[in-house]
Amino acid sequence: MNQLNVPLSRRGFMGAAGAVGGALALAACGGKSTPPGAGAGPTASGAGTAYNGPNVTLAFWNGWTGADGDYAKQMVSQFNSETKNVKVNMNVFQWADFFQKMPAAVTSGNGPDIAVMHIDAIPTQAAQRVIVPIDAVANSLKLNQGDYAEAVWQGGIYKDQRYGIPIDVHCLGLFYNKDVFEKAGLDPEKPPTNKDEYMAALEAMKSKGIQGSWVSPFQFTGGLMYQSLLWQFGGELFNEDVSKATWDSEGGIAALTFMTDLVKNGYSPKNVGQDADYVALKNGRNALNWQGIWQVNEVTKLTTTKIGLAELPKIGEKGGVWGNSHQFVLPRTQGSDENKVNAAAYFVNWFTQNSADWAKSGKVPAVESLAESSEFTSIEGLQPFAKEVPDVHFPPAVAGISDAMTAMYDAVNAAVLGKSDPASALRSAANKASQILAQNKKKYG
Amino acid sequence: MTSTTEATAVERPPARSTGRRRRRSGWATPYLFLAPYGVLFIGFILAPAIYGIWISLHDYNYLLPNQPWAGLNNYFDLFKSGSRDGADFWRSIRATAIFTVFSVPLLVVIPLAIAMLLNRKFPGRTFFRAVFFTPYVLGVAVVGVLFRFLLDPTIGMLNFYLEKLGFAGDYPWTTQVPWAWVGLVGMTVWWTLGFNAIIYLAGLQDISPELYEAAEVDGATAWDKFRNVTLPGLRPVLLFVLTLTLLASANMFGQSYLITKGAPENSTRTAIYYISQVGLQQYRQGVAAAMSYILALMLILISLLNFRLFREKEES
Numbered sequence: 001m002n003q004l005n006v007p008l009s010r011r012g013f014m015g016a017a018g019a020v021g022g023a024l025a026l027a028a029c030g031g032k033s034t035p036p037g038a039g040a041g042p043t044a045s046g047a048g049t050a051y052n053g054p055n056v057t058l059a060f061w062n063g064w065t066g067a068d069g070d071y072a073k074q075m076v077s078q079f080n081s082e083t084k085n086v087k088v089n090m091n092v093f094q095w096a097d098f099f100q101k102m103p104a105a106v107t108s109g110n111g112p113d114i115a116v117m118h119i120d121a122i123p124t125q126a127a128q129r130v131i132v133p134i135d136a137v138a139n140s141l142k143l144n145q146g147d148y149a150e151a152v153w154q155g156g157i158y159k160d161q162r163y164g165i166p167i168d169v170h171c172l173g174l175f176y177n178k179d180v181f182e183k184a185g186l187d188p189e190k191p192p193t194n195k196d197e198y199m200a201a202l203e204a205m206k207s208k209g210i211q212g213s214w215v216s217p218f219q220f221t222g223g224l225m226y227q228s229l230l231w232q233f234g235g236e237l238f239n240e241d242v243s244k245a246t247w248d249s250e251g252g253i254a255a256l257t258f259m260t261d262l263v264k265n266g267y268s269p270k271n272v273g274q275d276a277d278y279v280a281l282k283n284g285r286n287a288l289n290w291q292g293i294w295q296v297n298e299v300t301k302l303t304t305t306k307i308g309l310a311e312l313p314k315i316g317e318k319g320g321v322w323g324n325s326h327q328f329v330l331p332r333t334q335g336s337d338e339n340k341v342n343a344a345a346y347f348v349n350w351f352t353q354n355s356a357d358w359a360k361s362g363k364v365p366a367v368e369s370l371a372e373s374s375e376f377t378s379i380e381g382l383q384p385f386a387k388e389v390p391d392v393h394f395p396p397a398v399a400g401i402s403d404a405m406t407a408m409y410d411a412v413n414a415a416v417l418g419k420s421d422p423a424s425a426l427r428s429a430a431n432k433a434s435q436i437l438a439q440n441k442k443k444y445g
Numbered sequence: 446m447t448s449t450t451e452a453t454a455v456e457r458p459p460a461r462s463t464g465r466r467r468r469r470s471g472w473a474t475p476y477l478f479l480a481p482y483g484v485l486f487i488g489f490i491l492a493p494a495i496y497g498i499w500i501s502l503h504d505y506n507y508l509l510p511n512q513p514w515a516g517l518n519n520y521f522d523l524f525k526s527g528s529r530d531g532a533d534f535w536r537s538i539r540a541t542a543i544f545t546v547f548s549v550p551l552l553v554v555i556p557l558a559i560a561m562l563l564n565r566k567f568p569g570r571t572f573f574r575a576v577f578f579t580p581y582v583l584g585v586a587v588v589g590v591l592f593r594f595l596l597d598p599t600i601g602m603l604n605f606y607l608e609k610l611g612f613a614g615d616y617p618w619t620t621q622v623p624w625a626w627v628g629l630v631g632m633t634v635w636w637t638l639g640f641n642a643i644i645y646l647a648g649l650q651d652i653s654p655e656l657y658e659a660a661e662v663d664g665a666t667a668w669d670k671f672r673n674v675t676l677p678g679l680r681p682v683l684l685f686v687l688t689l690t691l692l693a694s695a696n697m698f699g700q701s702y703l704i705t706k707g708a709p710e711n712s713t714r715t716a717i718y719y720i721s722q723v724g725l726q727q728y729r730q731g732v733a734a735a736m737s738y739i740l741a742l743m744l745i746l747i748s749l750l751n752f753r754l755f756r757e758k759e760e761s
Contacts, residue, residue: 100725103508128508128728214599217620218706271617273597274706280600403727410711417620417709435529443506 049141051346053339057087058347061102062116062326063095064361067297071361079350086343088114102331103130111331114344119155119164119325120395120402126158127399127444131329133161137345141165141352152325152366155394164327165348166366167355170293171323171392172224173385174313175278178306180287184208191288191310198288198313202267205287212287214277215259215268217416221277222259223409224322225290228312229255231320231393237408242398243441245433247408248426251316256415256422258315263416271417281307296362296381311384312391319391325366328352364389400440404433497734505731512731519735530723533711534736537719538743540701540712545694548630552690553683556638560645561675574646578639585636589703592632593619596704625705625713633700637693641686648682649675684755688748695744716740 064072069092076090091112093101099121105111107130117125125131145153148166156164178188184205192198198213205212216222230237235251238244246252262268278295280286284305290312299307312321328348330341351358355365356375364386365371371386395401411429414420476483501520504513522528523535563574580588595602596618608614618628656674665673676683698717701707707714716736724733 103728107508124728128506129510130508217708269599269615271598271615271620273599273601273619274593276597276600283600285600400727406722413706413708414710419710432529439529443504443509 049346049349051083051086051343053085053342055085055087056337056339056343057089058114058340058343059112060088060090060114060347061093061098061112062090063093063098064116065092065094066294068294068361068363071358075351075354075357079347083346083350086347088347099125103128106130106331106333109334111333113331113333113340114347115329115331116167116326117164117329119152119166119327119397120405122156122164122327122329123158123397123399123401124444125329126161126163129332131163132332133163134165134330135162137330137341137348138162138165140345141349147367147369149366149368149389149392151323151392151394155325155397156327158397158399164329165352167326167328167352168358168363168366169323169325169385169389169392170363171321171385171388172221172228172290172312173293173321173388174310175281175289175291175295175299176308176310177281177284177287178308180205180210180212180284181308184210184212184287188306188308191308192313193311194313195315198315201288202262206266210285210287211267211269213262213267214272214280214286214289215262215416216272216274216277217413218274219409219412220275221289221291222272222416223412224292226255226259226408226412227322227393228290228320229258229315231391232314232316232318233258233320234316234318237405238396238398238437242396242401243434243437245404245408245430245437247411248423248430252426253423255316256412256426259412260415260418260422263418293364293382293385294362296385297360300381309381309384311388319388320393321388321391323389323392323394325394326363398437398440399444400436403440404436407433407436498738500730501732501734501738503731504729505734506728507730508728515731519732520739522732523735523739530732530736533714533719534716536711537714537716538740540714541695541697541716541740543626544629544633544697544715545691547626548633548694548697549687549690551630551634552638552641552694553687555634556641556686557645557679559638560642560649563642564646564649574643577642580636581639583636585699586703588632588636589699592628592700593704596628596632619705620708622709622712625708629697629700629704629713632704633694633697641690644682644686645679648679652678680755684752688751691747691751692744695740695747 060076062069062072072092073090076088080087095118102111102115103125111130115131117131122131126133143165149169152166152169156162156166174191176191181188181191181201184201184207186201186204192201202212215225227237230247230252233251233254235249235255236246239246263270277286277289278291281289281291282299282302282305296309299309328351330344333340352365352367355363355367356370356373356379359365359370359376359379359382362382364382365376370376371389376386377383395405407429408426411420411425415422415425419425502515502517504515504519506512523531525531559577563570563577594600598604598615598617598620601618603618604614604616607616616624618624652674656678657670660670660674696717697715698721701713701715701718705713707718717740720733720736720740723736724730
């Protein structure tokens with residue numbers, strides 16, 4: 001990390017460039033150095049509950065660019081003022097850039113000491129040895145499977161080793177505009193909970209000229225809505241050993257058909273743009289939006305209109321909610337400094353213990369006892385999401401899974417935009433994804 | 446005058462006497478002048494380019510311990526039907542071509558017209574020059590977010606005003622073709638025309654006013670003057686603008702990425718967009734490098750053709 005902070009002196013730069021080997025040195029960045037300690041991972045001896053070693057500075061990277069970043073910054077500065085011998089420097093990147101920058105930084109030895117990742121990115125980065133196994137750290141923190149929802153706990157494991165320490169669960173919920181409900185003669189305290197109520201509400205709004213459930217053709221949030229519906233209709237994204245995409249099953253087709261029917265029957269406008277479903281919810285043109293928990297802080301602050309928050313309605317037979325989880329990971333560093341690992345373990349422990357504070361940024365704590373604590377239950381708006389956690393599904397822990405998921409998002413895009421019917425869009429996307437899965441298996445093993 | 450001749454005369458003999466030595470020491474001079482550029486060129490362009498070819502011959506992922514040799518398979522696969530990337534890649538090349546074909550003529554012609562207007566003397570000229578150039582200084586992220594909401598089919602301002610004017614008002618500017626192309630080309634023209642206009646403006650000011658005066662004396666109309674004085678005078682500038690705009694348009698990425706996300710069905714996903722997805726998000730640098738080389742080859746050919754066309758015109 002230090003190398004990143006110290007600006008290369010001009011003379012140093014000219015020296016490096018002058019030796020034409022600079023070019024070769026650049027080329028060598030992509031070299032095949034076998035990472036030290038790959039496989040074993042660092043060991044934390046400090047039990048994670050305290051850090052008594054010499055002063056260390058930890059570089060902490062994450063992708064919290066929104067309001068969540070402000071909460072994280074507050075927590076980090078609180079940590080820094082409470083812990084004299086550990087200083088955490090936080091760097092924030094766009095998530096989209098994060099997974100390009102961090103692997104590159106880690107490979108060149110300039111990676112952070114500690115980072116946050118989504119649960120579905122962990123296997124890929126673990127396979128690529130961007131992050132290291134942290135069973136020892138998890139043990140020293142006395143993390144216990146019983147403290148977490150099953151899916152959150154399992155998602156941090158890749159090939160029988162733990163790589164991620166769960167911080168939170170963030171999932172989809174039903175955001176609805178109470179003012180629009182009133183306008184349509186509906187009870188604003190009774191959001192729809194099943195298909196019949198959902199359709200009845202839409203019908204009531206349609207009679208008042210309101211298109212009540214805008215369907216986005218994009219990953220946010222159409223693609224997430226599709227996955228939730230897929231599970232509700234009894235479908236699965238992939239087969240058991242994740243060798244084939246199965247979203248073109250009956251359940252999958254029913255799920256996407258439900259969405260395209262909303263468009264076809266006039267409950268949603270055609271051609272909804274990126275985020276337009278959410279913007280329209282806030283300005284009263286849309287009423288029911290399957291939206292991410294990360295928007296809760298924004299809608300509860302609105303003064304122009306009242307947005308209600310509820311669990312996703314059960315359109316299918318089962319509960320099913322798309323979700324993801326932030327997890328702490330330890331990036332591979334060139335020489336593993338035991339003090340840094342211990343300090344990192346202490347920071348992780350401190351942060352997760354305080355994750356009821358973190359929840360205020362619009363997340364459900366991953367630790368179940370915290371999710372049930374009065375500290376968390378007193379936070380406005382998040383309770384429906386916490387109740388959904390048993391129904392939350394995560395993508396399977398397979399390296400390169402997002403490559404295959406992209407095909408599914410493309411299918412949703414094509415069908416919702418009326419370019420292709422749900423069944424054939426899903427089928428060709430599933431074929432493509434199965435091909436990708438086979439190639440990934442060869443690549444990542 | 447005399448003193449100068451004397452001075453040179455005096456200086457000459459010693460110059461002659463050391464001529465040999467000076468020539469020998471001068472041997473390295475041009476190379477020394479070239480060295481800084483050469484080092485940067487070799488280090489940052491040539492070497493990475495050659496290394497890129499090496500990458501394209503492997504099943505490359507710089508994060509994995511092994512980079513299996515793939516030979517020319519990365520290239521062949523792009524031409525094979527049913528391969529993972531073939532259809533998507535050519536579709537993205539097609540998107541790039543469509544964008545280039547529609548944006549380049551506009552970006553060559555409109556800025557020229559604007560430059561000619563701004564070259565006249567009128568009050569507030571500097572202000573208008575600034576107005577046309579200002580969008581260019583904005584980053585693509587800013588312009589992208591701005592236009593995403595201006596063009597949005599359901600909540601966008603453009604459709605809102607079109608409806609007020611009595612049009613349908615539900616044109617899918619960001620989600621369906623060909624409307625998406627109109628949106629993307631339109632915003633790009635608005636955003637970047639200032640740069641070309643400034644280049645033209647500089648070129649116009651290089652044309653000698655005497656030529657216009659002479660043409661006027663001969664009774665030339667405004668059109669005659671444009672055809673016979675302005676255009677020939679601008680030829681090198683035109684070539685520069687055309688080549689630069691072609692390459693810039695062929696490298697379009699941010700606009701699609703931010704505004705359409707490639708919708709519908711990835712038909713507005715450009716080549717660079719797709720290459721970045723494959724190389725940076727899917728960590729398949731080998732395939733991405735192979736695609737880049739095919740794209741680069743196509744651009745080199747087009748640029749050569751471009752130069753050839755202009756040269757022939759000059760010769761005739």
